[in-house]
Amino acid sequence: MEWVNAIVQGTLLGGLYALFAAGLSLIFGVMRLVNIAHGDLIVLAAYLGLTTTIMLGMHPLAALLIVVPLMAAAGYGLQRGVLNQTLGDDILPPLLVTFGLSVIIQNALLEAYSADPQKMDAGVLETASISLGGLTLGVLPLLTFAVAVAIIAGLQWTFYHTALGRAFRAVSDNQDIAQLMGLNRRHVFGLAMALSLAVTAVAGVLLGVRTSFDPSIGGGRLIFGFEAVIIGGLGNIWGTLAGGVILGVAQTVGAKIDPGWQILAGHIAFLVILAVRPNGLFPRMT
């Protein structure tokens, strides 16, 4: 039963990792941009959530109503103002610029909030749990997982059944020809980054409710997100959920064997899958 419990907890944790991964995958899919600052943007969203809850006395989940639009707007501005200028045939400039952005965000958060760990207070939600067939499941992890599934389903639907998604796919296929169709790629990229950071905002707030955070943890979240994307298969939206769950389960099972092995077990699972299936488990089928 303890093992079943570890697997179930890992699955729920995987929902959070899938949220880390979804925004990363979206951006890579639409504009081939690897956003090194993604983890720090998650942490930034957590701090924005913290400030909103403290200043306005809001519940963290209600704070999403403010943090999500804020991050989306920041994403659009960041893309149009900075990142679009770095995109081209050379993949190095966007890597360098997002790396720089990562350093800037970390330092700004240090200045503004100090290095002390913080946490958002979600009240009873943090400790509430339900029993299910001998397992005790936290309401918060369950909620996180449900939100992740809903967001990924929403992204999938947006991608394949809306004009916006059609524009994302067209620009991803061929930027010049998409431009001939009246799509301004700079605007489309801006919208993609806005959507990515909206998802990141949810991920950040849920992270900040679940665990304590400080300005330095972005890098680790970036790695988890990357691993989930690559396990699931680049360009596959549902694959990011599978990737997140596999990573989460590997970590909780690893921790069950030895508490010190949690993170390592995740990395090992990632490497094993990469060795066996270099394109991930569910590469895009086109």
Added chain:
Amino acid sequence: MHEPILQIVGLSAHYGDFQALYDIDMTVAEGEVLAIIGANGAGKTTLMWSIAGLMRNGADQVRYRGEAIGGLRADQVAERGIALVPEGRQLFPSLSVEENLIIGGQVGRDGPWSLRRVFELFPILQERRKQASTSLSGGQQQMVAIGRALMANPDLILFDEISLGLAPVIIRDIYQALPGIVGGGMSAIIVEQDITKALSVSSRIYCLQEGRVSLEGASDTVSREEISRAYFGIE
């Protein structure tokens, strides 16, 4: 002679240090079908891309209905009513046949062309509309590329080698559909390697040679000798 819909004045184009077009002058009258011929590498595609807004040009080098559009982005050019059927078809592989057509109509211009009318013109596309565009034959893909451009309801349509790599019967079908496409007052520029075809569909013809206009004339009066000289540059 009607008002020109398109005027190209002293157009040049570069890829890095390489100059692909030199001082091109060209006009297209309202409702006219113009043909462009020229050997491989003469600069025909570069010229189409320049008109469509995909090359960096001086604003005044391309004028459309009196407006200097040479400096506009391709999406802004498309909004003004110029559509390109690119060489090699260039469909979006991630989009279905129907989506490829719909995205062509996204510029939001009014006019006779709709999904229904494209399907009337090319009925096979209606049958295949849910399929991936990559699953179609070359000829069917060309139909999608043409339909996608028509969906924008352009006033000027540019065809860059629509018969390239297609079987003769398919080429015949596509050329048979052409009068129904440009008949409604649309102006067209047709880039075509087959000189007989080019002469038969157009009222005037331009020949490009190494980035320069080497011949300009009425399609029913230019002689074969003039064309071969302009095409191959043999004096």
